[in-house]
Amino acid sequence: xxxxxxxxxxxxxxxxxxxxxxxxxxxxxxxxxxxxxxxxxxxxxxxxxxxxxxxxxxxxxxxxxxxxxxxxxxxxxxxxxxxxxxxxxxxxxxxxxxxxxxxxxxxxxxxxxxxxxxxxxxxxxxxxxxxxxxxxxxxxxxxxxxxxxxxxxxxxxxxxxxxxxxxxxxxxxxxxxxxxxxxxxxxxxxxxxxxxxxxxxxxxxxxxxxxxxxxxxxxxxxxxxxxxxxxxxxxxxxxxxxxxxxxxxxx
Numbered sequence: 001x002x003x004x005x006x007x008x009x010x011x012x013x014x015x016x017x018x019x020x021x022x023x024x025x026x027x028x029x030x031x032x033x034x035x036x037x038x039x040x041x042x043x044x045x046x047x048x049x050x051x052x053x054x055x056x057x058x059x060x061x062x063x064x065x066x067x068x069x070x071x072x073x074x075x076x077x078x079x080x081x082x083x084x085x086x087x088x089x090x091x092x093x094x095x096x097x098x099x100x101x102x103x104x105x106x107x108x109x110x111x112x113x114x115x116x117x118x119x120x121x122x123x124x125x126x127x128x129x130x131x132x133x134x135x136x137x138x139x140x141x142x143x144x145x146x147x148x149x150x151x152x153x154x155x156x157x158x159x160x161x162x163x164x165x166x167x168x169x170x171x172x173x174x175x176x177x178x179x180x181x182x183x184x185x186x187x188x189x190x191x192x193x194x195x196x197x198x199x200x201x202x203x204x205x206x207x208x209x210x211x212x213x214x215x216x217x218x219x220x221x222x223x224x225x226x227x228x229x230x231x232x233x234x235x236x237x238x239x240x241x242x243x244x245x246x247x248x249x250x251x
Contacts, residue, residue: 035065035074035216043075048171051164052218054209055080055141055151057087057098058183062141062151064161066168071216078161081145082152087182088198090124090149093135098149099124100182100201102208102221102228104175110166117143117155118162122178131226141178177218185209204228 038046046066054063060080065072085097103122111119119142125134140150143158153161165176182198183189185206193199207230211219220233 037074037076038066038068046073046075047164048167050173051075051168051176052212053161053165053176053178054212055178055180056184057083057100057181062153062157062161064164066164072212072218073216075164076160078153078157080151081154082147083150084148087193087196089134089201090129090136090139091132091134093137096149098147098151098180099129099136099139100180101126101128101205103178103180105165105178106175107166107169110162110169111140111142112162114140114142115144116140116146116150116152118158119143119150120162120165120178122180127223128226128228131223177221179205179208179212179218181205181209 037043046068050067052065052067052072054065055061056063060083062078062080064075064078066075067073083098085095087100088097089100090097099122103124103126105120105123109121109123111121119140122139122141124136124139136149141153141158141161142150143153143155145152145154168176182202182205183193185202190199190202190206193202196202204227208219208221208228211217211230211232215232217233220231222229222231
């Protein structure tokens, strides 16, 4: 058996998550745990594979996943240096909020010459944001550890995230989906924030979190009548993700 084949065989013997859950409704499972990160040798082999990103504001982390077979496996978890405005979606220019919701990026979203080292334009406002009349532009994930409305990483972290996103897009992935949540959307956490003025919006996001936690496949997300709608993806497509979002060009 070749070295690469052996590494993949070893990985498939590892559990996908650090602890098992017997609860079929993951949204109600308060013991949801992160996936086990793939070994360093496998991590390098997955460069160029389709990728998916989740961001959690309250936990201040960005999670990068890559597809292996039919599942997306955790490449790494990166601490977020800074974001602004606290929990809740961005609504207008000047509110200093960082976006929440379902976004997708393409090659045109990549900014290798950013003033903040490297940057990935989230494409705010997306179709949902536009339906709500939200305004703003140039909302990024970038380096330099400084933020006003963006998600700022260390230069080292954004360099690695950028490399995986760029490689995936160059290797044929049409878009990379980035799902941004206020927190890990377990039912316990939803109850903890039940009095927030944002709870109705967050209930629209929760099914996306739940679907990925259960199936290890990014959900397909659309916007219908001004609301997010989450559905199962069309499996075995090149990206294993369907998105109806229209990216806007930065001003």
